Amino acid sequence: MNKQRQEKMAFAVLTVLMLIVVVPTLLIIGFIFVKGIGAINWGFLTEMPRKGMTEGGIFPAIVGTLYLVIGTIAFALPLGIGSAIYLTEYAKHGRLYRFIRLSILNLAGVPSVVYGLFGLGLFVLFLGFGSSILAGALTLGCLILPITITSSEEALKSVPRSYREASLALGATKWQTIYKVVLPHAMPGILTGAILGIGRAAGETAPILLTVAAFFLPRLPKSLFDQAMALPYHLYIISTQVPNMPEEVKYGTALVLLGIVSIFFAIANIVRFKFRKLSNL
């Protein structure tokens, strides 16, 4: 009897601990949504900011973030997939393999602001890109590299060995096997990782702060070498640096940012869920 009561108590405590994490998470989402939805209208999403950003819309920040994200993924996805193919299909499990693994793990743990410093040193100054979309996208690309590599690797590993053997037995070369058999089957998993990476890149602020940062730029970027506004940085600026900023605009910006990240998150999970269903068949 005593034991049973102890167990009940313990499970009750665990439930409370779980709620301590889950409730604030849902509250954060709900709070931003309720407070921000009033500010969202067509003008807010498609107009340039006016009067020191206190009026008008956040269009250039949205566009800037989209450009950054596209550049990021164009850089990180091929590298990530290539790296994963090497690790799963070609690499021998020796010292080099172990070293690459360790590097990936290490990359995943590098603080985002250090990526910013690195981007500033390499892309902005050394390669002379200046503060630009290109420098920012490359920096963010390095930042999400561990995500794309690891998820691609997992996806490749989940393709059954027999598929490869069947293809090789039919006379296909190793690369033909990878390209025509393994990759298509691993695609949903790879995409899931890529989309999660995009979500991460869209929300990062510190690297952008050091490599792209345009405080206020009421026009659209013209080229890769142009500075740009970006949503997370914009939210940082209007919530800390601009006095007399109307609350509504801040909540609206936060909601748009959270919305974009949520959309990527949702798509990634839908792809993942469908993929699981397929592979269970």
Added chain:
Amino acid sequence: MFYNKERTFVMKELAMNLQNQESTKIVHRKSLKKGVKHRLGEFFIENIIKVLGVTAVVVVALIFIFLFQYGVKVFNDVSPAEFFFGRYWFPVSANPQYGILPIVAGSVMVTLGAIIISVPIGIGCAIYISEVANPKVKIYLKIIIEFLSAIPSVVLGFLGIIVLSNWVRIAFSLSSGFTVLTGSILVSLMAMPTIISISDDAISALPKEYKEASLALGATKWETIKNVLVPAASSGIIAAVMLGIGRAIGETMTVMMVTGNAAQIPTSFLMSGRTMTATIAAEMGDTVRNGTHYHALFAVGIVLLSMTTVINLIADRVLTKAKREGM
């Protein structure tokens, strides 16, 4: 219909091939040529893949090289003793001082607070998800936890300014709610997903027999968790905590927005503090390129990077050990 037609065609072709030996020879020769071309293509592609394989190594190397290239220059103007043990970080005063002790202390305090909050809660959640929750709830919980890690840090910082700092100010009757504690609470939320998901993996990866044997001996579920599962998964849980620490110490935006950023050595969680990450992010914009301050910020980056690297290496060691022990 079409299928039948095609099949008869193929069969005819095969029959002809069998009859006519010469034609098979020509086909063979053709495929040989093709084979050479494939082999060349294969050669190039395999080498490209091999180069791509070491991308991660290259990026890590570049990060270290570029941070060191700019960072070590600070020691031309500031002595290492002054830099590492100086108690004052006043980079823009008339008599600039570059002692990183206050900002290292700030980072340590915020991280310590975050870990004190998130470790018990995180491990509890991991146990709940892996052993207590029913499978349907489990999926939703996992999605919520993953979403928590996807919330941009700047959004949390924004809420920290508007909501949490007021709560802290009122709860402790302070003059300002921008304290180390405010930062710790928010950072604990960001470290939580790492701790929960890795601990959960460690517990879930344990062999079923552990649990079954314990239950068969008459232990309750809770006794099994407490006396068998958690001790058996302890290496994985320790690694999870280490990675959580790494996450917390590297957090930038949230901390910069809510800890008040006073460059002082915080002696209590209710004081304002400034972390290394916030220092880099906040001051980099105002520095003169290639000035002492500029190099000092890169050097702070090196210190930060060294800390997270060591933490990650230890976590990796512990995890590998855990796996070898039969996870």
